Amino acid sequence: NPDFIKPSTRYNEVIGFLETSHLADQCISRPIKRVSWGIPFPFDANYVVYVWFDALLNYISGIGFGQEGSRFKTFWPADVHFMAKDILKQHAVFWPIMLKSLEIEPPRVVFAHGWWKLGEEKISKSRGNAVNPVELIEELKLGAGGVDALRYFLLREVPIGADGNFSFSALVNRTNSDLANDLGNLVYRTLNMAEKYFQGEVSGQGLPEEFKEVLNDLNASYKTLMGRGEFSLSLERIFKFINVMNKYIENTKPWVLWKEKKENDVRNFLYALLEGIRIVSLYLSPFIPFSSGSIYRQIGIEESVFDMSHATWGFKKSFVIKRQAPLFPRIEIK
Secondary structure: OOOOEEOHHHHHHHHHHHHHOOOOOOOOEEEOOOOOOOOEEOOEEEEEEOHHHHHHHHHHHOOOOOOOOOOHHHHOOOOOEEEEHHHHHHHHHHHHHHHHHOOOOOOOOEEEEOOEEEOOEEOOOOOOOOOOHHHHHHHHOOOOHHHHHHHHHHHHOOOOOOOEEOOHHHHHHHHHHHHHHHHHHHHHHHHHHHHHHHOOEEEOOOOOHHHHHHHHHHHHHHHHHHHOOOHHHHHHHHHHHHHHHHHHHHHHOHHHHHHOOOHHHHHHHHHHHHHHHHHHHHHHOOOOHHHHHHHHHHOOOOOOOOOHHHHOOOOOOEEEOOOOOOOOOOOOOO
16 A cells, blocks of 8 residues: 555655565563563563553554543544654554554554754754744744744645754744735735725625636645645645735736726725635635634634635625734844
């Protein structure tokens, strides 16, 4: 099953291991003289359970395996089982064998993610170079939006199967460029024009020719890319549409149309932007849920129900604006 292990390089790695290794029985105990910590064996106090047998079982015992009325059947098998590339063998070889012996389905996909590094070193607690996310979010001074900014950066900056280098300046640049300039500015300008020209109530029709190609591509690829764990590519497609909308504003020049008394043209122009923003917010909701919910509320959708069936153009016919402060104010670093 070549789709069981992703990315494909890790699948090849596991197949290589299985083809070249001598697969002997795996001992699931360790003598307490050699390993002083661990779960004691109930029938031999001189031994503890091998950690990669004990730890793996937590995935199913933690959700109620073997208990009546448990959540086990709801949550298992996992659709995607994420772990770091350096413990792939335990999860892609040991774990499926254990599950098969219990007559339990394995996870549908085992996905080995890369490492975040500082310089050339892997970020880890044992090395003492871990980055505290809470402190980092506070330093961004974006409130709840700081969580979204960090989440966005981690999923956009590097394809999830590869290693990535972390830096505070890269986080700030990505936040300012993508979230503040491209997304935040688009939303704020559009809502501001809706209030200025139509007192915040906009209805219209039509899909601009400029939107069609990039929106069709986004609609056609989003579910597939997300299903493959290609989050960075998903975000790239979303922001391609965001950039098209920003360019649409500059090319259309609604302020000129308004001076020329072309009210209906301005109305349809703003409707197209608001409908595009709604779809973008839906697609962004797994990445920046707080900010997507805020956008929904600002365009008059009180309940943040992010349903993929709502991604169809024209799903919402009118908008009542409730503009708030900009989503992502630019971060100024001295």
